[in-house]
Amino acid sequence: EAQVTQNPRYLITVTGKKLTVTCSQNMNHEYMSWYRQDPGLGLRQIYYSMNVEVTDKGDVPEGYKVSRKEKRNFPLILESPSPNQTSLYFCASSFGGAGELFFGEGSRLTVL
Amino acid sequence: GENVEQHPSTLSVQEGDSAVIKCTYSDSASNYFPWYKQELGKGPQLIIDIRSNVGEKKDQRIAVTLNKTAKHFSLHITETQPEDSAVYFCAASIYGGSQGNLIFGKGTKLSVKP
Numbered sequence: 013e014a015q016v017t018q019n020p021r022y023l024i025t026v027t028g029k030k031l032t033v034t035c036s037q038n039m040n041h042e043y044m045s046w047y048r049q050d051p052g053l054g055l056r057q058i059y060y061s062m063n064v065e066v067t068d069k070g071d072v073p074e075g076y077k078v079s080r081k082e083k084r085n086f087p088l089i090l091e092s093p094s095p096n097q098t099s100l101y102f103c104a105s106s107f108g109g110a111g112e113l114f115f116g117e118g119s120r121l122t123v124l
Numbered sequence: 125g126e127n128v129e130q131h132p133s134t135l136s137v138q139e140g141d142s143a144v145i146k147c148t149y150s151d152s153a154s155n156y157f158p159w160y161k162q163e164l165g166k167g168p169q170l171i172i173d174i175r176s177n178v179g180e181k182k183d184q185r186i187a188v189t190l191n192k193t194a195k196h197f198s199l200h201i202t203e204t205q206p207e208d209s210a211v212y213f214c215a216a217s218i219y220g221g222s223q224g225n226l227i228f229g230k231g232t233k234l235s236v237k238p
Contacts, residue, residue, distance in 0.1 A: 016167075045225075052133075054230035055168070055213060070225070102167050111219070112158065113226060115167030 014039045018103050018116035025093055026124050033088045033119050035103030043106045044086040045070070045113070046078065048099040055102070061086055093123040126151040128216050130229025137204050138237050145232045147214035148196040156219035157190060157197045158226070162211040172199070175219065204236045 016037045025031055037044065045060035047070075057070030061080040075097055077089040086105075090097060100120050104113040127150040137143050149157075158173035174181045174188045174197065181188050185204075190197040201208055211233050215226040 047228075052230065054130075055228040057225065060225060104167075108219070112170045112173070113160075113168075115169070117167050118165075 014114070016103055016105055016114050016116040018101070018119045020119060021117065022120050024122045024124065027094055028092050031090050031093060031121075033090075033101055033103075033121070035086045035088065035116060036084050037086075037103075037105040037114070038084065039105060039107075039114065040083065041105035041107055041114070042083070043108060043111075044080065045104050046076070046086070046088045047102045047104065048072065049102060049118075050099050058088065058101075090121075093121075095123050097121065098123050126154055126216055126227040128214060128227050128229040130214050130232060132232060133230065134233045134235070136235045136237065139204060139206060141204055143201045143204050143208070143234055143236075145199045145212055145214070145234070146196060147198070147216075147229050148194075149216040149227075150195065151216070151218070152192075152195065153218050154216040156217050157188070158215050159188060159199050160213045160215065160228075162213065162231075164210070168211075168213055201234075204234075206236050206238050209234055209236045 019034045042063045046058040047055045056072045058076050059078040061067045102118050103116040106113045130147045155176035160168035161171045162168040174190050185202045187200040211231045213231045214229045217226045
């Protein structure tokens, strides 16, 4: 089954404790992206990757890191999480950067 | 860069009525306009899209219209049903562009009352 898989789905952590949200897709997509969704703000792009070893900042990259060492994986790293990073995070992938995006189920992160 | 405005932010309709959600975009180079539906607890899912060489596209009860001159596009849902209740996002991008990022509107929460 074609899908984008994110882990963990739910996480409560404390300020400053490094964490990684993994994202994997099995559709051989070149393009992958991370979004955060906050009430009233819609979907805001954090980082995206057009292909392996190619990443770029989106609209809200501060406090986040990403890497794209393999085509299928695109982890989101929070080196020192802060409460303002409490949010619902979505990973997405597509064949082309602007084609149909396939989203994961989301990861709800709470930073205390 | 591209900016997408979406209205209204919330919309409540009676089952069987029509619902219309409107979006405007700023970059005249944008040529791809998808609509995504997000059900509770799930990720957004593409429901319909339109390219700039087309003025209207229909898929059963859903239709999208595009006015390139005015830089706005709309989603029309006819004969609404309770299962249409969800958050809807419009988006715009330059399809095939080197940057190729979808820019999303802030979303519309549609409630269909039985």
